[in-house]
Amino acid sequence: MGVCMEVLIVDWAHLESVPAGQREDLVREAAFGPDDAYDYILPPGWTWPDPAEARWWARYEFLDTMTSYKAHFWAGERWDELRAFVDAPLRDALDQFSAPLFWDGYTYASEVSGFSPAVEPGACDWTSRLDVMLWLLPEEVAVLHHFWGHVEPHLGSLREPFDRHLTEPIGWIQDFPSFSRLVSEWGDVVSQAARRDWAVIGLRS
Template identity: 65%
Template structure:
């Protein structure tokens, strides 16, 4: 399956004062369960902890991905090919929204000369997590709020991408093989960002 990623939203104001080692342990248990857990195969979608002491996190399992990072990578590949056929306001909003989530730096920093220039407003900084092993994505609450604003601009117009997607990206294979799978993953990221932003929480993705 390759690289997998588990995504959490976390209350950074509560988590930040914890000692670094303890903070890493808390997040790993939230994402993967305790070491002695017999079965931690959680359902797709949101998992919210039941205990009052654990109400600093929530876990999101992306649908139809089996936790694989490949779906996110291929969504970025599809957007890279699609963006030339999208009207500038929507293109800008999705460029900015997707840059740290599924359209990585290896895309937007290497655009061909004939494509519009792009500079990301929000960039993931996993090293800001004090170099904890296995962190793939780290967005502080202030960055999450910026992404939420871009998502609010893009979401109402997402369906307008169906025609250019089907016209210019025919006969696709892989994890993101049609417009519906692309739109679903982007919308799921919109839900993650929106839920985190409304709580002023951070977003973290852990390698699994």
């Protein structure tokens, strides 16, 4: 079985205002529903809390991934194969923007000569009971949003080198539309969080 990930954007200021002992339960319920909600199966895309509840979070499920991290892994494999055929400015921007999406733990940083991630993995001292895969504070989200501004206008230009050089891709991401969609979805997550000055959390499910 593969690793599954639930992605939240959260109002960091709101979470900080809550007693530390209550925060993990709030985040867990936002991601997975109440303990007694056995049928807490949400559709892909965005899910926002009921209007009557405090709107301090939103949940995003990537399309066509069934919350599995395999799609992220294989998108990273495709980018590893593709990046040598991409001009340096776009390659560098996508390296930075995609690091939290493709390479959990930023293992890619040690594999690419000269690559130093602008956003380092965040740490939090109150997540002892949460299985956290991704933790980006609002200031880190803002940095990623900056790189997305450089990637988004040129993402379509990657279709030609993808189709030309990746002739026999395997795994979950086998064509440019699936690769582009995952990157664009991550762009939406980062953008939605950045415009609210929120954080991003990825939990292992």
